[in-house]
Amino acid sequence: xxxxxxxxxxxxxxxxxxxxxxxxxxxxxxxxxxxxxxxxxxxxxxxxxxxxxxxxxxxxxxxxxxxxxxxxxxxxxxxxxxxxxxxxxxxxxxxxxxxxxxxxxxxxxxxxxxxxxxxxxxxxxxxxxxxxxxxxxxxxxxxxxxxxxxxxxxxxxxxxxxxxxxxxxxxxxxxxxxxxxxxxxxxxxxxxxxxxxxxxxxxxxxxxxxxxxxxxxxxxxxxxxxxxxxxxxxxxxxxxxxxxxxxxxxxxxxxxxxxxxxxxxxxxxxxxxxxxxxxxxxxxxxxxxxxxxxxxxxxxxxxxxxxxxxxxxxxxxxxxxxxxxxxxxxxxxxxxxxxxxxxxxxxxxxxxxxxxxxxxxxxxxxxxxxxxxxxxxxxxxxxxxxxxxxxxxxxxxxxxxxxxxxxxxxxxx
Amino acid sequence: xxxxxxxxxxxxxxxxxxxxxxxxxxxxxxxxxxxxxxxxxxxxxxxxxxxxxxxxxxxxxxxxxxxxxxxxxxxxxxxxxxxxxxxxxxxxxxxxxxxxxxxxxxxxxxxxxxxxxx
Numbered sequence: 001x002x003x004x005x006x007x008x009x010x011x012x013x014x015x016x017x018x019x020x021x022x023x024x025x026x027x028x029x030x031x032x033x034x035x036x037x038x039x040x041x042x043x044x045x046x047x048x049x050x051x052x053x054x055x056x057x058x059x060x061x062x063x064x065x066x067x068x069x070x071x072x073x074x075x076x077x078x079x080x081x082x083x084x085x086x087x088x089x090x091x092x093x094x095x096x097x098x099x100x101x102x103x104x105x106x107x108x109x110x111x112x113x114x115x116x117x118x119x120x121x122x123x124x125x126x127x128x129x130x131x132x133x134x135x136x137x138x139x140x141x142x143x144x145x146x147x148x149x150x151x152x153x154x155x156x157x158x159x160x161x162x163x164x165x166x167x168x169x170x171x172x173x174x175x176x177x178x179x180x181x182x183x184x185x186x187x188x189x190x191x192x193x194x195x196x197x198x199x200x201x202x203x204x205x206x207x208x209x210x211x212x213x214x215x216x217x218x219x220x221x222x223x224x225x226x227x228x229x230x231x232x233x234x235x236x237x238x239x240x241x242x243x244x245x246x247x248x249x250x251x252x253x254x255x256x257x258x259x260x261x262x263x264x265x266x267x268x269x270x271x272x273x274x275x276x277x278x279x280x281x282x283x284x285x286x287x288x289x290x291x292x293x294x295x296x297x298x299x300x301x302x303x304x305x306x307x308x309x310x311x312x313x314x315x316x317x318x319x320x321x322x323x324x325x326x327x328x329x330x331x332x333x334x335x336x337x338x339x340x341x342x343x344x345x346x347x348x349x350x351x352x353x354x355x356x357x358x359x360x361x362x363x364x365x366x367x368x369x370x371x372x373x374x375x376x377x378x379x380x381x382x383x384x385x386x387x388x389x390x391x392x393x394x395x396x397x398x399x400x401x402x403x404x405x406x407x408x409x410x411x412x413x
Numbered sequence: 414x415x416x417x418x419x420x421x422x423x424x425x426x427x428x429x430x431x432x433x434x435x436x437x438x439x440x441x442x443x444x445x446x447x448x449x450x451x452x453x454x455x456x457x458x459x460x461x462x463x464x465x466x467x468x469x470x471x472x473x474x475x476x477x478x479x480x481x482x483x484x485x486x487x488x489x490x491x492x493x494x495x496x497x498x499x500x501x502x503x504x505x506x507x508x509x510x511x512x513x514x515x516x517x518x519x520x521x522x523x524x525x526x527x528x529x530x531x
Contacts, residue, residue: 083415083503117504164524165415167503175505 007053012133017105024081026158036060083167107222108168114183115166122157124190142208180226181288187215191236206243227280231292234275238299241268253400257308269303287326294323313343330358346375362391373408414500416525421518422491439515446513454501465492
């Protein structure tokens with residue numbers, strides 16, 4: 001990574017937050033930082049990188065913003081400002097002590113991006129853009145939309161922030177837990193979009209998942225006492241640790257039980273284990289934190305089993321029982337059915353599947369097909385595979401389903 | 414400060430079946446809201462609206478032909494029953510205020526804009 005790439009990757013959120021706090025112009029800050037990066041890309045290779053790349057970018061961006069403000073004053077335009085906490089206004093200079101204040105500003109930025117008044121997919125994209133500095137082009141690719149669609153989505157979100165005066169602020173203590181919930185869901189949405197995308201040719205987009213992990217880490221660093229974030233980090237780390245084993249050399253899906261476990265990142269699993277033992281996770285947890293803890297425990301049962309045969313399915317079923325008590329989502333019910341089938345046979349899993357509905361998704365039919373095939377109910381399995389294939393939009397998954405269907409065709413009675 | 418209008422929407426018949434205790438609570442909710450707005454900003458204007466079935470809608474076609482019809486312009490299950498126009502520091506404050514309003518309402522919060530003269 002070049003020094004410029006590194007400073008963009010690591011400092012974008014901090015620089016954005018500082019400039020937003022000072023100038024309150026969401027429209028200008030991003031452009032100014034972008035221009036500064038362009039100038040650096042032209043200048044640094046020949047003139048050499050500055051001693052403090054972040055400060056260089058900050059100074060250059062500030063100059064651009066001030067130039068634009070002057071031009072606007074001449075044109076007598078008044079643009080709407082971000083609502084910023086009152087004690088920050090009126091202070092004309094950037095604070096001398098960047099330490100704690102910088103963390104507060106980045107937290108304000110994250111909270112602004114994850115505001116409940118923003119649509120969830122807009123919130124995820126905005127967080128990646130403003131907090132992590134991922135380019136609009138890359139975000140579009142990661143979410144499988146065109147660049148112009150993503151640019152419009154980001155523009156609309158920023159317009160909403162300014163027009164409705166979504167504040168660049170840390171809310172009161174009673175409002176904070178609900179907002180942390182949203183941040184966690186926003187980050188997890190970005191992660192699952194990279195972990196198990198519903199459509200498109202590539203089964204995995206590990207870069208998006210990796211960026212989401214980075215976002216969770218960053219937010220957890222800003223809010224270290226929020227159990228939901230610790231639990232979520234554990235969960236995404238374990239799921240992410242399998243990224244190099246989930247697709248084989250030919251780009252085909254590899255099921256969990258067939259994955260080469262030596263390709264799982266053991267250090268990330270270890271980190272997740274430590275996180276789950278964090279004191280923040282003892283005692284009563286709210287539903288969101290508890291849900292992430294249980295999902296992380298389930299993921300860890302897989303990660304710690306030396307071989308698929310040694311997986312403690314009974315413990316996994318027990319975790320799902322608890323999870324369904326808090327958050328009875330169809331996805332969790334399907335996953336529990338799979339675990340039940342492993343622990344007690346396919347008929348038990350099929351019983352657990354009855355009544356579960358996931359409109360528009362191929363997942364239930366895919367799981368039912370697998371279990372029916374294991375139970376020897378071949379013609380029913382074929383019908384279920386047909387339904388699953390017709391509903392599946394992900395090419396890698398669909399190929400897998402078609403191969404499974406073809407392989408059981410031979411055992412038709 | 415940002416200007417907002419709160420549109421208060423509810424089922425047209427919700428008030429009729431309400432026990433007296435709940436009706437009193439609705440009045441109290443509005444008073445709490447008033448106090449909140451005065452404390453954090455300004456109450457610019459407000460009105461309670463008669464039911465949508467006594468509304469009159471006016472449309473004009475391209476040739477200044479005016480059509481007058483009985484009823485509201487949007488047929489929805491909930492009707493707009495009132496509004497508040499306020500000035501508040503930011504959306505979070507506006508949302509805090511909205512939480513004080515009666516739970517029977519659906520509330521839309523829309524920022525106001527200034528129209529510059531051409």
